[in-house]
Amino acid sequence: MSSLLANTDSDPASATRIRVLVADDDPGSCRFLCDGLDSMGARAEACMDGMTALQRARTEPFDLLLLDCRMPGAGALQILTALREDEQACSAESIAVATTAELEPGTRQSLLDAGFSEILLKPCGLARLQDVLALVQPDRRDVRVLDDRAALTATGDATTMRALRLLLREELALLHQELDALSRDRAGFSERLHRLRSSCGFCGAAALSTQTVLLQRQLLLRGATPIALARFHKALLATLQALDS
Incomplete structure (x- = not known):
């Protein structure tokens, strides 16, 4: 080595x-x-x-x-x-x-x-x-947006995984609509991200989970930057697309 x-x-x-x-x-x-x-x-x-x-x-x-x-x-x-x-x-x-x-x-x-x-x-x-x-490497095209193996490990069976992913789909659609307003509410946005991390873990949404963790920490320390928000938004849209496919 x-x-x-x-x-x-x-x-x-x-x-x-x-x-x-x-x-x-x-x-x-x-x-x-x-x-x-x-x-x-x-x-x-x-x-x-x-x-x-x-x-x-x-x-x-x-x-x-x-x-x-x-x-x-x-x-x-x-x-x-x-x-x-x-x-x-x-x-x-x-x-x-x-x-x-x-x-x-x-x-x-x-x-x-x-x-x-x-x-x-x-x-x-x-x-x-x-x-x-x-x-x-969030800009790579081969990033696995949804990891079925991780989701099955977390949920235990495919039926539960699919049900939780439907709930995540609804959560992300609503979050997408409210993102601009949430970005101006530091405490509220941080709490929303905290709940999202759990959903991402159960559903195997690794890319979105990563951006959620980074954005939440940035909110706690100094507030979200435009670059961090843009990366989170990109991961959110990619996850929505994967959930719809």
Whole structure:
């Protein structure tokens, strides 16, 4: 894994590559994730324990954090909580994905509520890893707007998934109509986004969930910017289109 940890600052192309922090104490998983991300054009850095990962995320700006739920020192939840509470951390607002080899009932939703944009079950294939990488590439055409596998894991069966997606469709249509007014109501908008995060988690709406988390945090810290609103609006429309197809 030494090639992945090498300093590539001298490479001009590295400045435009997505930076990913991979924190995992299992050598095999860490190697697969780093090599897979590297093959997709990202720039991965490996950490084998939680406290080292937290320190790196505090001092370096990463676009994406892949954090294992169980690590020596600190797990994914502890790391992300510490980062989100530290406004000075360079990766305080980075997109975060929790990785785990087993997912107990209810754990998925609790991780989404804590601020993770997605949960990656290990072992995984390169296609699933590409889905995760796409969370920081909202303009890519191959972003999976609705993840059926994630939705089925969260809901338990296809009938419940379809019912919840119908409810999400109604919620998003109403939100689209009220978006301009909500953008001027900081507290009301934040509360609405909080409820939306839960719906996105149950329905496998990963792209919209990511933009919802980022926008909600921005509202709490300093208010929504036009760019953040535009990205959220784009993800909302894409999700509506996917739900209608």
